[in-house]
Amino acid sequence: MTELPIGRGGRQLLHPEVAGRYEGDLSQDGAPLSHAEGLSQPLRAKIREPQPRGARQRGRRRVDHAEAAKRFIAATEHEKFHDERLWDMRQKRDQQRDTIPEWEVLRDLASQIKEHTLAHLDTYLEQFEAAALANGAHVHWARDAAEHNCIVHGILADNGAKTLIKSKSMLTDECGFREYMAAVGVEVIETDLGERIQQLDDEGPSNIVAPAIHKTRDDVAEVFARVYGSDPDNDDPHYLAHEQRVATRPLILAADAGMTGCNFAVAETGGITVCTNEGNADLSANTPKLHIASVGIEKLIPKVQHLGVFIRLLSRSALGSPITQYTSHFRKPRDGAEMHIVLVDNGRSARLGMEEFWTSLKCIRCGACMATCPVYRRSGGLSYGATYPGPIGAIIDPTFDRHKYSSLPFASTLNGSCTNVCPVKINIHEQIFAWRKVMAETHELPMVKSGLMKAAGMLLSSPAAYRAAISASDVALRTLPHFVIYNPLNTWAEGRAMPPAPARTFHSWWAANRGKGEKT
Amino acid sequence: MTCARDSILEAVRRNRPRGEYPPISPPRFSLPEPQGRQAKFIGSLKLMGGTVLEASTEQTLLETLEERLKQAGHVCSAVPEIVGDRNLAAVKSPAELADVDVAVVRAILGVAETGSVLFTERELRINTVAYLAQHLVVLLDPTEIVDGLQAAYDHPVFKTAAYAVFHTGPSATGDIEGVLIHGAQGVRSLTVVFQPRPAVG
Numbered sequence: 097m098t099e100l101p102i103g104r105g106g107r108q109l110l111h112p113e114v115a116g117r118y119e120g121d122l123s124q125d126g127a128p129l130s131h132a133e134g135l136s137q138p139l140r141a142k143i144r145e146p147q148p149r150g151a152r153q154r155g156r157r158r159v160d161h162a163e164a165a166k167r168f169i170a171a172t173e174h175e176k177f178h179d180e181r182l183w184d185m186r187q188k189r190d191q192q193r194d195t196i197p198e199w200e201v202l203r204d205l206a207s208q209i210k211e212h213t214l215a216h217l218d219t220y221l222e223q224f225e226a227a228a229l230a231n232g233a234h235v236h237w238a239r240d241a242a243e244h245n246c247i248v249h250g251i252l253a254d255n256g257a258k259t260l261i262k263s264k265s266m267l268t269d270e271c272g273f274r275e276y277m278a279a280v281g282v283e284v285i286e287t288d289l290g291e292r293i294q295q296l297d298d299e300g301p302s303n304i305v306a307p308a309i310h311k312t313r314d315d316v317a318e319v320f321a322r323v324y325g326s327d328p329d330n331d332d333p334h335y336l337a338h339e340q341r342v343a344t345r346p347l348i349l350a351a352d353a354g355m356t357g358c359n360f361a362v363a364e365t366g367g368i369t370v371c372t373n374e375g376n377a378d379l380s381a382n383t384p385k386l387h388i389a390s391v392g393i394e395k396l397i398p399k400v401q402h403l404g405v406f407i408r409l410l411s412r413s414a415l416g417s418p419i420t421q422y423t424s425h426f427r428k429p430r431d432g433a434e435m436h437i438v439l440v441d442n443g444r445s446a447r448l449g450m451e452e453f454w455t456s457l458k459c460i461r462c463g464a465c466m467a468t469c470p471v472y473r474r475s476g477g478l479s480y481g482a483t484y485p486g487p488i489g490a491i492i493d494p495t496f497d498r499h500k501y502s503s504l505p506f507a508s509t510l511n512g513s514c515t516n517v518c519p520v521k522i523n524i525h526e527q528i529f530a531w532r533k534v535m536a537e538t539h540e541l542p543m544v545k546s547g548l549m550k551a552a553g554m555l556l557s558s559p560a561a562y563r564a565a566i567s568a569s570d571v572a573l574r575t576l577p578h579f580v581i582y583n584p585l586n587t588w589a590e591g592r593a594m595p596p597a598p599a600r601t602f603h604s605w606w607a608a609n610r611g612k613g614e615k616t
Numbered sequence: 617m618t619c620a621r622d623s624i625l626e627a628v629r630r631n632r633p634r635g636e637y638p639p640i641s642p643p644r645f646s647l648p649e650p651q652g653r654q655a656k657f658i659g660s661l662k663l664m665g666g667t668v669l670e671a672s673t674e675q676t677l678l679e680t681l682e683e684r685l686k687q688a689g690h691v692c693s694a695v696p697e698i699v700g701d702r703n704l705a706a707v708k709s710p711a712e713l714a715d716v717d718v719a720v721v722r723a724i725l726g727v728a729e730t731g732s733v734l735f736t737e738r739e740l741r742i743n744t745v746a747y748l749a750q751h752l753v754v755l756l757d758p759t760e761i762v763d764g765l766q767a768a769y770d771h772p773v774f775k776t777a778a779y780a781v782f783h784t785g786p787s788a789t790g791d792i793e794g795v796l797i798h799g800a801q802g803v804r805s806l807t808v809v810f811q812p813r814p815a816v817g
Contacts, residue, residue: 119795120790120795120796120797121665121796121797121798123662123663123665124662124666124667124668125662129663129665129796130796131663131664131665131785131788131796132665132788132789132790132796133788133789133790133791133794133796134788134790134794134795134796135790135793135794135795135796139793139794140793141793177793181793181794184794198645201645202645205640205642208637208640209640209642211633211637212637212638212639212640214633214637215632215633215635215637216632216637217628217632218625218628218629218632221624221625221628222625225621231778237619237620237621237624238620239620239623239624243620287801288791289789289791289792289800289801290789290791293791293792306790306791307791308791308792309791311792312793313792313793313795316792333792333793333795333797334795334797336792337789337791337792337797337800341799341800341801344801345714345801348711348801349711349714350711364775365774365775367774373787373788373789373790373800374787374788374789374800374801374802375747375787375800375801375802375803376800376801376802378743378744378746378747378781378802379744379747379748379801379802382710382743382744382747382779383710383711383744383748393624393628398639400769400774400775401641401642401766401769401770402640402642403765403769403774404642404764404765404766404768404769405642405766407765408729408764408765408766417664418660418663418664418729418730418731418784419664419730419732419765419782419784420784421664421665421783421784421785421786421787421788422781422782422783422784422787422802423732423781423782423784424779424780424781424782425774425777425779425780425781426778426779427777427778427779427780428777428778428779429778430737430743430778430779439624441620441624441627445624445627445628445631446627446631448627448628448631448632448633449627449630449631451633451634454631454633
């Protein structure tokens with residue numbers, strides 16, 4: 097293990113307390129590495145504390161993001177490490193961007209390719225299907241999650257498959273696939289380390305590229321000790337990763353079927369492209385005789401040449417790594433094997449018709465919006481209580497269930513950083529704001545907010561009342577005691593310091609200095 | 617009941633976004649390589665955790681490789697230059713290759729931009745050999761390195777092969793506190809050996 101000076105990454109840490117020393121594998125020349133999910137700045141969670149759990153699920157009742165976020169923030173070591181680690185990903189992403197002069201042009205191209213494809217999705221789906229069938233693959237169509245699960249179950253049953261190894265797929269999480277398969281007696285084994293940790297701990301992924309990013313090494317050691325019987329006091333990540341490799345490999349070798357998700361489905365070839373760092377998608381698809389790929393219909397792109405744009409952007413945006421370790425293209429079944437592609441709608445075609453929100457379908461699931469979001473970094477992905485956390489989740493989740501996820505568009509500062517880093521230029525923060533309007537119009541505002549909004553609405557509709565109120569509130573901010581300003585009704589002040597009130601309002605200054613004789 | 621396929625396509629047509637969205641042909645971006653393509657490839661590969669077999673004065677690269685392989689357990693070769701002790705032609709099930717220590721394969725091409733190498737089922741023979749082996753050795757003709765991913769995607773295998781895959785360094789994970797670990801599920805190391813492609817004869 098190499099001792100490296102703190103601050104190797106050459107940046108000021110948000111939380112200097114979590115600075116660590118380099119513990120990862122080294123390059124051939126003995127240098128520290130920061131590819132894949134590796135840190136560019138050594139960090140370590142030092143204080144042992146219980147892992148904060150995610151938002152409470154109560155059927156279709158509204159997810160209380162703020163309540164779960166409060167518990168995450170109260171676990172200070174988790175919160176600081178999480179904040180710092182995600183910010184490191186954002187820094188790595190910026191470093192990659194700076195090596196590519198055409199970066200902004202690539203973002204424009206990626207956005208335009210996706211918009212073109214979505215606007216002609218029927219044609220490209222038909223082209224993809226025809227090419228895939230010609231390749232000898234089976235193509236299935238699922239309107240919703242239930243149909244997806246049922247189709248996959250049918251394929252497994254036809255092949256007498258009782259065990260399934262799979263690589264990470266947000267779509268299968270969206271479909272509640274593992275829960276469904278558990279109920280019908282099919283054993284599902286996640287092969288991505290982070291996703292496997294989450295499966296063994298009975299949690300969903302908290303991040304779309306690093307599923308267990310909210311867990312410290314102690315949390316992982318605790319899970320593995322419970323499930324694998326490993327040493328609970330050995331929290332060395334090398335040891336833990338080895339335990340999982342050794343435990344999972346026999347399951348991979350013996351599995352009846354393999355499953356992958358899909359990053360890009362190419363209409364021209366009928367093939368799918370999957371990106372992983374562990375090579376686990378390649379093991380899942382190439383080891384058993386049966387490969388099933390779950391593909392959201394928005395994953396289509398027209399041509400192979402378009403991959404040259406998206407693959408250059410995806411991992412650089414996601415992790416700040418030039419490319420994933422494996423970029424795999426599955427076009428035909430192997431000799432003697434079967435390949436099934438399940439095309440899943442599950443709300444996507446309806447979203448296509450939502451004028452303000454359809455461009456969210458451009459998303460390539462890189463997670464850059466999460467790494468940059470101050471609310472996500474400080475509240476943890478599980479506090480969103482939904483398959484898709486963070487800024488992209490705030491605009492996608494309400495399309496699945498507007499009431500249940502009505503608090504998510506409010507889990508944002510609207511700082512626009514998500515929009516600025518999005519590799520396919522989704523106007524995420526504008527859509528978050530648009531969802532707030534939808535929530536207000538459909539009476540989905542959380543109760544305290546709706547009371548305050550009603551009062552604000554009366555004020556804002558009358559300029560005279562507004563000005564009087566601003567003057568009064570500035571006086572109040574200057575003079576009212578702390579406990580009145582920071583009261584439970586003023587949710588904005590929770591965790592924030594209120595700005596000092598200006599000595600006078602702009603309007604009164606204007607009236608006194610410039611506005612003489614003018615009507616104010 | 618209408619079938620799922622037709623109802624999805626019908627909904628997609630009904631909800632088509634308004635506006636003109638013309639097809640896009642991305643331009644080819646040039647990638648500067650001041651030290652040359654091979655040097656750029658080596659630099660990129662090392663940043664991704666890959667290694668390059670270095671030449672010594674006494675031995676050829678192939679001799680160095682053969683000597684190293686003598687210290688390995690089971691060697692499985694998919695190239696004529698190296699003889700292993702496991703015969704890929706005799707493999708009945710992809711899982712059989714789980715005890716392989718080192719696999720040796722040849723890449724179709726290398727990508728200077730990222731340090732990637734490209735294989736299809738033709739190079740791997742049995743696809744799992746490149747994942748179940750503990751270590752992967754890749755023969756690459758230095759004249760077959762392209763500048764970037766865009767150029768790599770021009771290769772016809774993406775339209776003809778059953779399976780095409782870029783490997784960029786070894787299997788890796790940082791899923792536990794961002795600590796970088798090679799050999800998550802797949803190979804623990806990937807070593808490139810520069811070796812001209814033998815003439816077809």
